[in-house]
Amino acid sequence: xxxxxxxxxxxGAGGAGMRAAIESGQRARTAVLTKLYPTRSHTGxxxxxxxxxxxNVEEDNWEWHTFDTVKGGDYLVDQDAAxxxxxxxxxxxxxxxxxxxxFNRTPEGRIDQRRFGGHTRDHGKAPVRRxxxxxxxxxxxxxxxxxxxxxxxxxEFFNEYYVLDLIMVEDEDGKKRPAGVVSYDLATxxxxxxxxxxxxxxxxxxxxxxxxxxxxxxxxGDGMAIALRNGIPxxxxxxxxxxxxxxxxxxxxxxxxxxxxxxxxRNSEGERFMERYAPTIKDLAPRDIVARSMANEVxxxxxxxxxxxxxxxxxxxxxxxxxxxxxxxxxxxxxTYLGVEPYTEPVPVFPTAHYAMGGIPTNIEAEVYANSExxxxxxxxxxxxxxxxxxxSNRLGTNSLLxxxxxxxxxxxxxxxxxxxxxxxxxxxxxxxxxxxxxGMLRDGTGTEKVGAIRKELQxxxxxxxxxxxxxxxIKNALNVIANLEERYKNISVQDKGKRFxxxxxxxxxxxxxxxxxxxxxxxxxxxxxxxxxxFREDFPNRDDEKxxxxxxxxxxxxxxxxxxxxxxxDTKPVIFTRYEPMERKY
Amino acid sequence: xxxxxxxxxxxxxxxxxxLKSEAGGADAIPTYDITLQVRRYSPxxxxxxxxxxxxxxxxxxxxxxDALHKVKWEIDGSLSFRRSCAHGIxxxxxxxxxxxxxxxxxxxxxxxxxxxxxxxxxxKGLPCEKDLIVDMEPFFQAxxxxxxxxxxxxxxPERERYQSxxxxxxxxxxxxxxxxxxxxxSCPVFWTDGQYFGPAAIVNAHRFIFDSRDDAGDMRLEILNxxxxxxxxxxxxxxxxxxPRGIQITKAIAEVKQxxxxxxx
Numbered sequence: 001x002x003x004x005x006x007x008x009x010x011x012g013a014g015g016a017g018m019r020a021a022i023e024s025g026q027r028a029r030t031a032v033l034t035k036l037y038p039t040r041s042h043t044g045x046x047x048x049x050x051x052x053x054x055x056n057v058e059e060d061n062w063e064w065h066t067f068d069t070v071k072g073g074d075y076l077v078d079q080d081a082a083x084x085x086x087x088x089x090x091x092x093x094x095x096x097x098x099x100x101x102x103f104n105r106t107p108e109g110r111i112d113q114r115r116f117g118g119h120t121r122d123h124g125k126a127p128v129r130r131x132x133x134x135x136x137x138x139x140x141x142x143x144x145x146x147x148x149x150x151x152x153x154x155x156e157f158f159n160e161y162y163v164l165d166l167i168m169v170e171d172e173d174g175k176k177r178p179a180g181v182v183s184y185d186l187a188t189x190x191x192x193x194x195x196x197x198x199x200x201x202x203x204x205x206x207x208x209x210x211x212x213x214x215x216x217x218x219x220x221g222d223g224m225a226i227a228l229r230n231g232i233p234x235x236x237x238x239x240x241x242x243x244x245x246x247x248x249x250x251x252x253x254x255x256x257x258x259x260x261x262x263x264x265x266r267n268s269e270g271e272r273f274m275e276r277y278a279p280t281i282k283d284l285a286p287r288d289i290v291a292r293s294m295a296n297e298v299x300x301x302x303x304x305x306x307x308x309x310x311x312x313x314x315x316x317x318x319x320x321x322x323x324x325x326x327x328x329x330x331x332x333x334x335x336t337y338l339g340v341e342p343y344t345e346p347v348p349v350f351p352t353a354h355y356a357m358g359g360i361p362t363n364i365e366a367e368v369y370a371n372s373e374x375x376x377x378x379x380x381x382x383x384x385x386x387x388x389x390x391x392x393s394n395r396l397g398t399n400s401l402l403x404x405x406x407x408x409x410x411x412x413x414x415x416x417x418x419x420x421x422x423x424x425x426x427x428x429x430x431x432x433x434x435x436x437x438x439x440g441m442l443r444d445g446t447g448t449e450k451v452g453a454i455r456k457e458l459q460x461x462x463x464x465x466x467x468x469x470x471x472x473x474x475i476k477n478a479l480n481v482i483a484n485l486e487e488r489y490k491n492i493s494v495q496d497k498g499k500r501f502x503x504x505x506x507x508x509x510x511x512x513x514x515x516x517x518x519x520x521x522x523x524x525x526x527x528x529x530x531x532x533x534x535x536f537r538e539d540f541p542n543r544d545d546e547k548x549x550x551x552x553x554x555x556x557x558x559x560x561x562x563x564x565x566x567x568x569x570x571d572t573k574p575v576i577f578t579r580y581e582p583m584e585r586k587y
Numbered sequence: 588x589x590x591x592x593x594x595x596x597x598x599x600x601x602x603x604x605x606l607k608s609e610a611g612g613a614d615a616i617p618t619y620d621i622t623l624q625v626r627r628y629s630p631x632x633x634x635x636x637x638x639x640x641x642x643x644x645x646x647x648x649x650x651x652x653d654a655l656h657k658v659k660w661e662i663d664g665s666l667s668f669r670r671s672c673a674h675g676i677x678x679x680x681x682x683x684x685x686x687x688x689x690x691x692x693x694x695x696x697x698x699x700x701x702x703x704x705x706x707x708x709x710x711k712g713l714p715c716e717k718d719l720i721v722d723m724e725p726f727f728q729a730x731x732x733x734x735x736x737x738x739x740x741x742x743x744p745e746r747e748r749y750q751s752x753x754x755x756x757x758x759x760x761x762x763x764x765x766x767x768x769x770x771x772x773s774c775p776v777f778w779t780d781g782q783y784f785g786p787a788a789i790v791n792a793h794r795f796i797f798d799s800r801d802d803a804g805d806m807r808l809e810i811l812n813x814x815x816x817x818x819x820x821x822x823x824x825x826x827x828x829x830x831p832r833g834i835q836i837t838k839a840i841a842e843v844k845q846x847x848x849x850x851x852x
Contacts, residue, residue: 452660
């Protein structure tokens with residue numbers, strides 16, 4: 001087994017990982033371990049924009065942005081973190097511009113800005129133009145620009161290295177500290193250990209828990225599950241964002257920019273139904289509200305198509321030239337995948353699982369929490385894998401591209417600075433054993449169960465029972481199915497027995513992550529007997545600040561039981577308030 | 588900027604409209620049978636490549652990637668290919684489909700001739716590692732050699748650098764590149780001479796050479812004036828045809844050639 005030694009190891013090469021690497025690489029010896037080539041990361045699929053109160057086209061300021069973020073998250077946002085993000089947004093955009101990002105420009109040559117859901121002028125008075133963008137491929141341009149700058153700074157990448165475990169050891173005070181990671185080289189099948197003083201999780205989300213999702217096949221929650229298996233809690237996992245406009249039946253993302261540029265939603269009666277649900281900002285209400293409104297229209301029989309199971313995104317009143325200039329990619333998706341011409345026909349859309357608001361808990365320095373009070377020196381997380389929590393119970397559009405830049409940068413600096421003062425911790429002899437056993441069990445198993453079948457059943461039940469509408473009954477059903485699938489998972493075997501590029505084997509490992517995270521997500525959803533942001537309980541349709549204005553923290557613990565599910569321990573963490581008292585959330 | 592005006596002057600759309608009866612209403616989508624032939628190569632088992640054939644029942648909007656997944660998940664788990672986003676933006680799944688380089692996730696089965704078997708093989712010109720997976724390292728090496736990052740020695744402004752709408756538009760097309768290698772691995776020059784930078788690297792050089800904020804255009808042009816540079820291009824247009832992002836690659840290469848001449852390097 002090969003052992004490598006770096007001051008800082010970053011797991012993942014999407015926006016957060018590469019933004020961290022640019023900072024860390026200039027301060028400490030840094031390696032980036034990524035299961036994909038960096039430019040394949042899902043940051044590249046983000047479309048609409050990145051908000052910052054540049055005030056280039058109209059009056060704006062970071063305090064309004066902070067307020068929108070807090071309100072958008074239904075007050076479960078840690079306000080110190082939201083304030084940091086909104087303030088540092090301005091430099092984050094300017095940093096990217098200086099790195100070369102080709103933003104769209106105003107006639108004066110400044111960075112242009114456009115409207116986006118939930119971003120408003122003066123605390124909700126009207127939509128504001130805050131999103132900086134590069135056509136409808138802003139994420140693509142961010143990913144490319146960050147990769148270009150990693151090339152410029154000679155960042156060291158280990159491409160197609162899957163991190164499968166974290167190595168935690170006890171320090172002299174008996175506290176758990178990270179000593180390194182165990183990774184699997186896809187090309188050779190060899191296991192490598194990376195010893196490091198600082199470790200940064202930047203491995204993205206877990207959208208593949210669901211069937212209908214905008215997420216890539218590779219978004220299997222690896223970082224979250226690895227943290228969980230190493231005793232680290234996961235925060236607010238019940239909160240999943242369902243993006244309103246996925247292409248119907250496919251889940252492929254159609255950016256909110258389509259509505260920011262003037263597109264609207266209609267039901268089968270041709271009605272612009274968002275006028276009823278959010279009279280002030282209508283189609284530009286936050287995503288949880290729009291997604292629920294759409295699902296409700298379908299439920300009440302006003303869906304479109306042969307099965308009446310979607311609504312329509314109408315761009316036909318916009319000039320084709322405007323569509324081409326501002327929304328070229330997404331209109332091409334509609335043409336390619338649904339054969340619909342958006343100039344003249346409305347586009348069939350339905351909510352699609354898009355973003356995990358929850359994840360590995362961190363503070364504003366991106367340090368990972370070991371529990372509700374203490375952080376773990378040397379361990380960091382940023383981006384979708386993390387929960388800092390700037391998104392609370394519902395993320396505003398564009399705030400994820402912002403999150404990865406602001407907290408990716410902070411994580412890179414924190415990790416490098418810690419590494420400059422810390423020593424390496426010894427790697428135990430048996431550090432890789434758990435991983436080797438897991439791989440051996442899956443590769444050599446002779447069971448009859450197949451990865452594809454179990455994953456499909458998981459995704460089906462999560463779509464049916466854990467989507468925009470949930471009740472205790474549906475969640476319990478999901479948990480029963482997951483328990484059954486976990487049993488079947490033990491009897492799994494893979495067909496590919498080789499060492500080279502054994503993606504069959506890796507998909508089996510990833511399925512284990514998905515099952516574990518789906519269970520945590522469902523347990524947290526069952527526990528939260530209220531409706532807030534992306535989590536809507538039909539049996540508890542109101543927000544309940546008295547009981548639930550706190551973050552959920554779920555731990556793996558063989559001794560414990562939560563909501564009748566063995567092996568999980570539940571705790572809470574207080575929400576941080578600075579400026580804003582919770583108010584009813586109306587748009 | 589005309590398009591910007593369009594938003595400003597836009598009237599509030601109607602609260603209610605008559606929808607055409609067929610609006611968004613594709614009829615129930617039919618299923619159909621296909622034959623998929625995949626070129627298999629697994630050096631752990633045999634140095635010889637061979638073709639495997641699969642008969643599959645597929646669904647209306649399915650893509651070639653869906654057919655490959657169906658094989659992998661239901662029939663033969665050892666079939667190996669890269670993929671991630673599944674909607675043409677990450678660039679993982681460029682492959683030769685019916686002899687043409689395309690992204691498997693962007694090629695709808697119903698758009699192919701289903702009366703004949705669909706053939707799928709790895710892209711050419713890069714060493715095949717296993718089935719549809721090639722070694723991408725030479726491709727990324729060529730990319731890195733053109734210095735694909737903004738260089739500007741001037742005074743760094745406090746706010747953003749200004750750039751006119753026209754200057755921004757000048758290099759818009761080449762910013763779309765997703766580094767999938769469909770172009771480079773469709774180029775006959777690249778097949779015979781792996782030292783040639785290839786279209787993708789030139790596209791990414793173009794993206795900076797024509798960016799008004801960049802100062803290092805001459806350095807890149809000098810690199811591309813090399814004997815393995817732009818002059819190897821024989822304008823066969825394979826690259827432009829292969830590009831899943833619709834980039835006018837041959838035109839971009841021609842613009843780089845002209846720039847070299849104009850700056851008389």
